[in-house]
Amino acid sequence: MQLQLQHTVAGLALLVPNAVALLRFSCSQLVVERLDPLVTPGVTGSPHVHQIIGGRTSRTTGYVENNNAAAGPSTPRKQNGANTEQTAILYFQARNGTFKRVPQKPNVGFEAANGGMTVYYTPVISGQGQVTAFKPGFRMIVGDPINRAESNVPRQLTFTCLKDPYTRDGETKDFPKQPCPAGIMVNVRFPTCWDGETLDPPDHSSHVAYPASGTFESNGPCPASHPVKIPQLFYEVIFDTTSFNNQADWPEDGSQPFVWSFGDKSANTTTPGYGNHGDYVFGWKGDALQKAMDSNCNINCPELQSQTIQQGNQCSVKDLVGEDIDGWLDELPGGMPVDK
Template sequence: MQWTLLAATLVAQHAAAQSMLRFACSQLVVERTDPLVDPGKKYTEHLHQIVGGNAFNVTMDPAQDPAQLSTCTSCSFQEDMSNYWTAVMFFKHKNGNYIRVPQVGNGGPQGKLVNKGGLDLYYIPQGKVTAFKKGFRMIAGSPNNKDTTRNKGNICNRCWTSSNENQFVGGAPCTGSDSMDVPADPKCKMIRQTVIFPHCWDGKNLDSADHASHVSYGGSRGASGGGACPASHPVRLPQIMYELMWNVTEFADKSIWPTDGSKPFQYSTHQDGASAHGDYIFGWKGDSLQKAMDAKCNLDRDCPKGGIHYQRPDKYSACTKPQQAPEQVDGWLKRMPAGAPAVKA
């Protein structure tokens, strides 16, 4: 108990010393599209939850600016029309049916974030950083990865043993017992998923064929703002981190878990936690992100000197859009959405 309190205190002190944006994004839509990996395709191989500006579409033409085309954002800063998306976590019942795991906002030393599904966003600077440019996009992780040691310091899952997301559990992200595997332990009340993006840019390419080669993690791992950047990628970016709180409390009874050797909690990639990944398309209005970083704007507060403005949860959570690849994604399903449209159980 004393160590937990000490760890929470140290994290809170670190956050106070290092100004960073930390804010909530509710779900814009849950559907099988992926305009980075499969532009123009409907019913992609796995399901995503997408947050951010409502200009999100199947193609996301790099020549078009989401900041200009969006009329609302599901994120709490009204200047942020970027799009962020991740795979979805499902619970598999022993009868073979699946259901999406519900989500809650994150809590902890920096205060509770409120979202309707979705995820929590961090923009963590270390020293002087260069904001992303119009048309910038990237991916962290891979939906095809099966290696549970690859990228472990930047993509991880934590068994959250408290039923209260405000009660801090563990140390910094992707440290201690955090794993790339999804925990399968009845003691877990929640599973916190963390996806940390590269923070070094080659300074030239807004994207690359694999959506990853134009960026690099540099000399360190974890949510520190990033270490030294290599000569190949010399431009330091704000470090982006996704946090998701999957509430598994209602599935803690092992008698309903699969008996066929499969895991109870699975990402929509049909693979283990190693396949966790995140996609990002930049869409902040004008130079608002650069100003916010230069002004050391902090957490999810209004920051007049940085020109960014907080909007209330009822406002950003109301920003949604219809599925572009319509199918059943709520309630019990006979299978996870893949291939043909999902079928209600």
Template sequence: MKSFALTALALVAPVQAGLRFGCSSLTIQRLDPVVEPGHAPSAHLHHIIGGNAFNATMTGDVGSRGTCTTCEMAEDFSNYWTAVLYFKHPTNGSYHRVPVTNNAALARGTTGGMTIYYTQFDFNKDNVKTRPIKAFPPGFRMTVGSPTTSTLSQAKGHIGLRYNCLQTLINRGAEMADFPDKPCPAGIFTVHHFPACWDGKNLDSPDHQSHMYNTITRDGFTDAPACPASHPVRMPQLTYETVWDTTKFNSLWPAGTPNPFVWSFEGSSGYGTHADYMFGWKDDSLQRAMDKDNCFYDGCGSIKKQAMTVANKCTVPDMVRENIDGWVDHLPGQGPMQMKKD
């Protein structure tokens, strides 16, 4: 997948449409209201951004309940989350959580978090009038990828879930379906690209994916083919980008040894990368942006933005009270629970 960060600034206006913005980190906890609603804690640790309605159980109109958000777009109370990256010490087998750092070209003051895209037809303008974009409805949720993915052939089937070994934040190098096999000078970059065709009926499905359909057959921010009759409604093409600051662990990775990074669900490779989404935009704010043509970043002023100094004040309670910092002998959820000290 060719993803765009700083280079997106140079795109020519007539062929771009959609949103690109940053969200600071909201919380890192073992909660997953899509896959494991009501479980506190969930099976593994997640890095979460977005609105403060986030909780172990989330139903209905999330946007109507949010009172603050870590996103630059002030009307976006959605929640976005992925598994958390860990470094596994090659000598003693202990684990250390990898921090998230800023992507390129985000608003000043963004703290960690992710870059979020909502694009009509990615970066290639199509006939918007004959292929209108419908914003996600209240209560909508979905996932991409699966922690149970264990082979390269399966991983290649998850179009748009990829890694880059960053040389700099701008020079990303080749894309890979698995973790890099050598230390990365500027960190590990992950992309989660969601499908854009909806069945028009279900806000969710038992596997959290069947109500959506991906017509893109190759990686990239490319114009997706028409939606099939089974999933006829074109939705925004949603993408997350996350930069994991693995640089502080490079000196602990012996030359010629296997990749020492693992996701918070462990796994033997990076094939199990996955992400969750819970829609929570206020009222018709996302639809207003999707109705705009030839716009990028801010929806041509259709959405209210906030300073990241304001966004960074948004928090949620620590509902699990689990120690996730420093060196630990097992991943959270895979051994005795280590509680935080008051």
């Protein structure tokens, strides 16, 4: 299903730079393993593999421990030092049933280590009005790894088949059904309305909502149940599928061979990637994010202390699980079953 989505926030910034302000920066990977600081904090060996970015805090409190304290967080914004952001990982399944992790790559000009992700924080698109920054202890999830129904997928969770590194159109709710010349971009846009009270409910999601009508991009109003506008958090993750584009290696029926690390397989037409999801644990220092949002700074923020991408790329964490996730595997890490 192809969506008639409006321009992304990044595209809007290029079209009307005086009307749109946003923070945009790359974040390198801290680690890729079966660790889930939000859903199963303190557990070594979560059900499926994630990539995790962010800063140094204790994994027993739901974060990741950075073993390179001198490097700071894995983002160029030093005040973003205790955030944890994560997404699932993509695998290629060969005709013989074995799996190979799909590598990642960064956006052009955002050379984060091992691909990582590009992260956006955006206030009100029109430039009129304010947003309330996330509070200490705030956490949220968008999407659901066990979802297998298109009707339950928000329009804000999409895939882009990259014709080239600059492609930003043709977003779909399901995986692309053809080889993508420059890889597959996964787009994760979080809800932009908050109930104003709850920091982290048991489901990690009911305290936030999308606009009651319209979209974030059209400055749609928040529902009465979630009246507080918050910044739009947006991840762009690029999986470099180009080495797997030979259709002779794909399933004999021609379906696409990519599988999420939680077993959601695009080759199955009834479950084509609808489990796409992203996790967020807030950890900005003090009121730095609120100041940045109030200033409507664009891309670079004088209000924030910065470091170079190269400095952020030095940030790393110790592998806690200690299992092979990169070789040719007979099963997904953790024994996660693949949808049939």
